Amino acid sequence: MVDHPLCFLDKHEDKLSAKFMLYCEKGNLQTLKYTGTSTQLFLRRYLVDWLAVISEKLQLTHGILHLSVTLLDLIMDKFDFPKQMQLNLLALCSLWVAAKLDEGDDLIPRVATLRGFLVNSQYFHEDFVQMELTIMTSLDWRLLILTPVQFLDFFLKDAISEQDLHVGYKIAAVDRAKTYIRKYAFYFMGVVIQDPHFFMNIAHRQSHWRECCAHHAHVLKISPYWPLPMAEVTGYTEDDLKSCVNKLMKYHEADQGRCQQSST
Numbered sequence: 001m002v003d004h005p006l007c008f009l010d011k012h013e014d015k016l017s018a019k020f021m022l023y024c025e026k027g028n029l030q031t032l033k034y035t036g037t038s039t040q041l042f043l044r045r046y047l048v049d050w051l052a053v054i055s056e057k058l059q060l061t062h063g064i065l066h067l068s069v070t071l072l073d074l075i076m077d078k079f080d081f082p083k084q085m086q087l088n089l090l091a092l093c094s095l096w097v098a099a100k101l102d103e104g105d106d107l108i109p110r111v112a113t114l115r116g117f118l119v120n121s122q123y124f125h126e127d128f129v130q131m132e133l134t135i136m137t138s139l140d141w142r143l144l145i146l147t148p149v150q151f152l153d154f155f156l157k158d159a160i161s162e163q164d165l166h167v168g169y170k171i172a173a174v175d176r177a178k179t180y181i182r183k184y185a186f187y188f189m190g191v192v193i194q195d196p197h198f199f200m201n202i203a204h205r206q207s208h209w210r211e212c213c214a215h216h217a218h219v220l221k222i223s224p225y226w227p228l229p230m231a232e233v234t235g236y237t238e239d240d241l242k243s244c245v246n247k248l249m250k251y252h253e254a255d256q257g258r259c260q261q262s263s264t
Contacts, residue, residue, distance in 0.1 A: 040081065051091055051094075067145060068099075148189060152182075152186075155230060156178070160181060
């Protein structure tokens with residue numbers, strides 16, 4: 001999957017941008033209410049996995065996938081759909097809307113392409129347009145919703161430095177270590193996105209989940225676990241993240257258990 005294209009900013013601009021994003025995110029969470037009471041949540045994991053596969057095939061960014069899942073969660077929270085095929089249509093339209101918000105015109109998937117992912121589909125272009133309108137009007141056109149992915153590049157820039165240690169020794173290949181940290185950060189976000197209460201829980205800002213993902217990536221036997229630059233950019237200390245980190249580790253262990261069961 002393609003990384004979200006963010007410009008490279010200096011540290012002062014990083015801090016200002018991160019603070020502005022946190023401010024915008026707070027406004028989003030106060031406006032967009034999520035209860036997690038949909039009677040169709042048991043279908044959500046299938047839909048999220050399906051969207052992840054489609055995003056990969058269409059080479060869409062992580063940001064588009066996460067925004068589409070956010071839209072999917074918010075609409076499922078408001079409506080029950082009598083047919084599963086309608087949920088499939090909702091998922092595809094959520095991806096379509098997210099791509100329109102976050103991609104250039106030439107990279108936005110066409111309806112004909114999206115219809116190809118539906119088996120024996122009876123939905124046509126006008127059905128996609130109608131569902132798109134339902135998404136937009138149901139959210140009062142508040143579609144520019146920040147997701148954890150938007151915070152990743154800000155935080156991971158300061159996740160490791162040449163002064164850090166790996167199992168007590170100086171890191172020989174910092175760039176390679178950064179690649180692994182980024183890989184594991186995205187892995188943890190893949191774990192987060194699977195559970196609606198974990199992904200959409202407004203008791204913790206989504207940026208907070210992102211920081212925990214960056215934190216976990218940094219705990220790969222690298223010290224210090226939560227360096228000062230990370231604390232300065234995010235505004236959180238390591239103690240602030242402990243409860244969130246513990247929740248994330250429980251989901252990680254459960255995910256590892258499912259992988260071991262499927263391999264036996």
